[in-house]
Amino acid sequence: MSKIKITYKEILKHLGEHEVIGNKEKIAFKSIANITSNNKDSICFIDKNREDKEDLIDNSFANLILIDNKKIENTFLGKTLIKVDDPKLVFSKTGNAFFIPKKSKGIIHSSARIHKDAKIHKSISIGTEGFGYNKDIDGVQIQFPHIGRVIIESDVEIGANVTIDRGALSDTIIRKGVKFDNSVHVGHNVEVGRNTLLTAKVMIAGSTKL
Numbered sequence: 164m165s166k167i168k169i170t171y172k173e174i175l176k177h178l179g180e181h182e183v184i185g186n187k188e189k190i191a192f193k194s195i196a197n198i199t200s201n202n203k204d205s206i207c208f209i210d211k212n213r214e215d216k217e218d219l220i221d222n223s224f225a226n227l228i229l230i231d232n233k234k235i236e237n238t239f240l241g242k243t244l245i246k247v248d249d250p251k252l253v254f255s256k257t258g259n260a261f262f263i264p265k266k267s268k269g270i271i272h273s274s275a276r277i278h279k280d281a282k283i284h285k286s287i288s289i290g291t292e293g294f295g296y297n298k299d300i301d302g303v304q305i306q307f308p309h310i311g312r313v314i315i316e317s318d319v320e321i322g323a324n325v326t327i328d329r330g331a332l333s334d335t336i337i338r339k340g341v342k343f344d345n346s347v348h349v350g351h352n353v354e355v356g357r358n359t360l361l362t363a364k365v366m367i368a369g370s371t372k373l
Contacts, residue, residue, distance in 0.1 A: 184244040208254035258308035293328035293351025
């Protein structure tokens with residue numbers, strides 16, 4: 164995650180002209196987060212299909228929230244609301260533009276054990292983003308930002324060719340005692356419960372809880 168701080172005016176320079184509701188002071192935003200996060204310095208969004216938008220805004224800690232263009236009654240003092248056509252798409256573009264670092268050139272951790280005959284390209288790194296995209300008005304697929312982690316608890320066994328996607332805005336969690344067979348895929352934001360056995364070729368869709 165980038166350590167950059169930006170204001171809503173800087174975001175508007177990137178997005179173009181949009182209606183702004185509520186607090187218009189020069190508040191700095193440091194990250195992107197889920198609407199339920201307790202990070203007040205974050206930028207969040209509310210999906211345009213949610214029916215409980217005003218409750219989510221009212222209960223959110225976030226200072227800046229991207230919402231759709233539908234009319235809302237409350238001004239939500241203390242929060243900055245930017246009205247856009249597609250909050251999730253705009254969130255993706257904003258997150259990628261300001262808070263997601265450029266692709267890594269590759270890292271080999273000091274604790275890694277690599278066979279002397281193995282050849283690893285300098286661009287290789289461990290772990291991977293989840294599969295999530297939003298289509299813009301021109302049909303271009305915009306990747307949803309992934310800033311979550313992969314948390315692997317103790318006594319976990321991971322077989323060959325297993326893929327575990329990092330979380331999007333929260334974490335992917337593999338609980339204690341889980342055993343993976345070979346060629347298992349775990350999507351982003353999945354939580355695999357304690358002592359679960361996953362046999363070969365199992366595929367778990369994102370945000371599933373076992």
